[in-house]
Amino acid sequence: MKPQAKSSTGLKVTEAIRRIHVRRVVCLAFALLGFALFQGFTAQAQILATVIAPANGATNVDPGAAISWNAVSDAQAYYVYVGTAVGQSNVYDSGSISTTITSITPTGL
Numbered sequence: 001m002k003p004q005a006k007s008s009t010g011l012k013v014t015e016a017i018r019r020i021h022v023r024r025v026v027c028l029a030f031a032l033l034g035f036a037l038f039q040g041f042t043a044q045a046q047i048l049a050t051v052i053a054p055a056n057g058a059t060n061v062d063p064g065a066a067i068s069w070n071a072v073s074d075a076q077a078y079y080v081y082v083g084t085a086v087g088q089s090n091v092y093d094s095g096s097i098s099t100t101i102t103s104i105t106p107t108g109l
Helices: none
Strands: 005-017 020-030 034-045 051-053 067-070
Touching: none
Parallel strands: none
Antiparallel strands: 005 020, 020 034, 051 067
């Protein structure tokens, strides 16, 4: 039997505000007297967009103020979450935002 290889790319692991692009490769090799499984992956840290406005730590910000960020090359989409604690989206969740957009005004705040 010939060795078989399968690969899966584009998997993402997300933890809080860190995003890691994961490429996973699984290789199966068969031998006459046994079976071997080789599994591995490589991970590269992604560059995250940085909020430009409102300024970090700003107080008394108008709830109708726009939120803007820097563009990130090779981004597939942007997501804006507003929550009562870090990592939550219980106040506002933008859903997927096109990479041609770098500013939004959240509604309903």
